[in-house]
Amino acid sequence: MAFHPAATAEFDDSTVNVSRTYAWVVFALTFGLLISDYMSRQVLNAVFPLLKSEWALSDSQLGLLSGIVALMVGLLTFPLSLLADRWGRVKSLTLMAMLWSLATLGCALAENYQHMFIARFLVGVGEAAYGSVGIAVVISVFPKNMRATLTGAFMAGGMFGSVLGMALGGILAQHLGWRWSFAGMALFGMLLALVYPLVVKQNRIGHSRPAASATDEFPCRRPLKTLFASRSVVSAYVGSGLQLFVGAAVMVWFPSYLNRYYHMGTDQAGVVSAIIVLTGGVGMILCGILSDRLCRNAPDRKIALAIAYCLISCVLLSLAFRMAPGAPQLVLIALAMLVATGTSGPAGAMVANLTHYSIHGTAFATLTLANNLLGLAPGPYITGVLADNFGLDRAFQLIPLISVAAALVFWYGKRHYHQDIQKLAPLMASEER
Template sequence: MAHHISDDGIDTSLGIPRTYAWIVFALTFGLLISDYMSRQVLNAVFPLLKAEWALSDSQLGLLSGIVALMVGLLTFPLSLMADRFGRIKSLTIMAVLWSLATLGCAVAETYEQMFVARFLVGVGEAAYGSVGIAVVVSVFPREMRATLSGAFISGGMFGSVLGMAAGGVLAQHFGWRWAFAGMAIFGLVLALLYPLIVKTSRIAPQAAASAARKAADKVSRPLRTLYSSRSVISAYVGSGLQLFVGGTVIVWMPSYLNRFYGMTTDKAGAVAAIIVLCSGAGMILCGMLSDRMCRNRPDRKFMLSIAYCLGSCLLLSLAFALPFGMPQLVMIGLGMLIAAGTSGPAGAMVANLTHYSVHGTAFATLTLANNLLGLATGPLLTGKLSDLIGLDNAFQLVPLVSIAAAAVFFYGKRHYLKDMARLKGNGGEDKALDAALEVQS
């Protein structure tokens, strides 16, 4: 018999109409789309910039890399500031900054000016993902956290595809400057609408604010919840290791298709985009499944994460062992459908195991782990491995990292319920958690 268990001591959605919550999600998600469109539009105009300014590939790579560098360096401190000084105000400032910086890219006359503009794009975008997801999970019931986390994070993939596609169309018909300008205008419109519709007084009504104050009295040092439990550290590390696999396949897939399928650059990009969309759709679907199956047993989030890791390992290992052809591409798509499925459950775990007042910083920590362990490390190590044994052979080894991710999630599962009970410090909820521990054993 399963007992109902509250995933978190605070239901911050109390008093927030569901229609308004979805409006908040739509606007926050729209700005995330704008974030990645502004970031990735550069890739669509690489050939035009190279020809007009006689740039080297290293210079082009630096224009792209400076954004990722700023995001990596500033995510944590800027998220901490947003938690302290107001998330809505901070999100608005971020969106205005990256949109104006993208407009600066459109009017840049030299490489140096473009570099400064891209630097500012990175500063503006650094903490948006972590603070934005903190706002999203705060306006919905806690049993929807995995769904909302997966759906929100998937916006990065959809935005990347849209940015490159829309940027390519605008550049083709109106020139590369209008590709940047189009992204900037879209972002500025949303940035101006955002604070007019999303207001702190409406997303933090009195009932939830009162609950937060009571919880804060029990947790004397909320910032310590970022790292004080073994299960939350497992969520960070497991998520990062699993994104090593998904991030690597996404980055190197166009090259794989070009080298082993003989596809031209545009066709390889189109097929790779479909695979990226499979991954984004999988984030949403796997998050929904997690919320549905874990409503009364929050520890099942870890079990589902383990299943996603091992399932993607099996499918992708089989895919890269198959001969080149359509069956292989279909199997890669299926593997990528669940490869990033841990994003939703991991986001929910982090929200459940950290204090509401530092959720922005908590998601920044998750983002940092995802980048350091997965999205940055995976493509780099795979590239080095490819130089030694070839990209096809390197791809056969990449899915094995999912086994390590599954092991980390398994370790976290053993401590999850006890860590939640310790965070809450609530007698009634502790009894429910004890009951769940009995069911689990």
């Protein structure tokens, strides 16, 4: 059975002509590599105490080992995604996965802090563009009416991978030593990297690019204009980043909240926090599915749902953090996080619909950059500043208000969505002639 999506008014007129089975195989392998990506990134957190003891490291040195990966991802996501769009996404993903896996193996073999830092630097280089290019591959083999589901599910893989990396890394370290924590993640990634190009073929998933004319020195120049050519797509970037500000703040600081106000030990707080993180991951998937199911024939309704997700999460989190500590509060926080991450799917669908398919890797890199600059980086930091001045409980009461700003940005994008689609359609038509 093949997918043949009906024509719509959306900007991307590329077609999908692969079997349902093959499409899901592509998704499974690409998703598996994303799991490997985050397992390799987060396994370090599980062995912090062992490294600190063995090499007599300071907390700042340990923090730098973690931060260097995020830094390289932030710096290199956009340029490497642009190169992948031009060089070939499947080849690029395979190279990325092999690089971060070999670098993770290098962590296992590190003899001192300097060796470990170089290895972690290379992990960051390898992982920099995987998320953006990976989702571009996934949406290329499915119909457009599944984009919110696929984007939400794919982004949730980062949360699942983070939890698995820390959990499995801790188990391996406990029984075999910390070096096997890194080695286990590396072997898993290398195995998938070897299988991936044997199954996922560029000529089966790729769209043929129009031949460049003799006078066109930069054939990708016009599609690149669509990255920021409409108010709607800019709203998707900004709205997504602002909403992730809230989710990131809760995920990073919730263990400390449990320790301070529930008097939990680090082990118990970690388990409860992991459940909250997994709830957010499940929410990405379920909210994406809901968006696609309810908005199959009206893509702009996805934006209305994104607005609803923002406002519902704001109300639930605000109420939850005004409650006394206890089981009812934890349940309400979990429900809030189920919705708080739900904007990932609709925002990803907006970006895919409003940018040229030949630069989808670059477009999702731009979304990733916005998510990091507006949400994942400042959210935990500003929460810490507020906690220093007012207390962590008060900070958590204020942070959900950012969701109101995210809702307003999405509302602005919704107002201009149809107009932007119509404005961009001629560019798409000219590229296909």
